[in-house]
Amino acid sequence: MCGHNWIGVIVIILIVVIGGYFLLKGRYETPAPTQELTPAPLEIKPIPPATQTVITVQDQETVEDQVIIQEVSFKDAGYMVIHLSQDGKPGSVIGNSALFASGTYTNVGVEVSELQEGENSLFAMVHIDDGDGVYEFPGDDVPAKEGDTIVVKPLTVTKSAGVVMEVREIMVSGTEFSFNPASITVSAGEQLKITFRNDGNVIHNFKITELGVGTNTIASGKTDSIEFTVSASGTYTFFCSVPGHQVKGMEGTLTVQ
Ligand SMILES: [Cu+2]
DSSP: OOHHHHHHHHHHHHHHHHHHHHHHHHHHOOOOOOOOOOOOOOOOOOOOOOSSOEEEOOOEEESSSEEEEEEEEESSSEEEEEEEEETTEEEEEEEEOOOBOSEEEEEEEEEOSOOOSEEEEEEEEEEEOOSSSSOOTTTTOOBOEETTEEOEEEEEEEEOOOOOOOEEEEEEEEETTEEESSEEEEOTTOEEEEEEEEOSSSOBOOEEGGGTEEOOOBOTTOEEEEEEEOOSOEEEEEEOOSTTTTTTTOEEEEEEO
């Protein structure tokens, strides 16, 4: 056999092998089945009725006039009711929940009135609805009992004043060509209100490009304010962006610690 024939045989073998490979590949590679995007059916489980009335509640702190009942089981449809403690016993009612069907519920919030700052001695009690779906007490919506005992739990709710974010106000004056003060130091996370006043004779502004904040360009004698918070500590340059003013000295530093 001469060399030409060998080459021919090898070429034919290659064609058969490669061709066969692709033929079989095409046959056995079934396309991925298209998945139907059907959402899993939402399971809405009806709340099973409770067989007895139980209250589980812990002492708690709040900034709002709200009491959270960790868990409550209503044997009969009723209301979660909060009483003030008077002489160590349940006194006047300071709040009630909406009507609950029989069942067990967790983290039931009850809006209340008359919480004093500091400790409040309260009682959590279940009152049974008389059938009209409207809370009435004194009236027909009487406290729930297990046996002969009223279901009631004492609790202490400590109310603290809400945290009021104070805004730090800073006044900055601009003239030809400087800022006063030229350096400002604040704390990270502080809410800032910078009021820029143009004490010069020509227009100026106050910009911090790195923070994306800045006042309008204002005329002599005018003021403009910006409010912002810087969460990352660092050093930021403030300047007047009117052409030529920064290089002449209208520049300063905001240091965030
Ligand atoms: Cu300027």
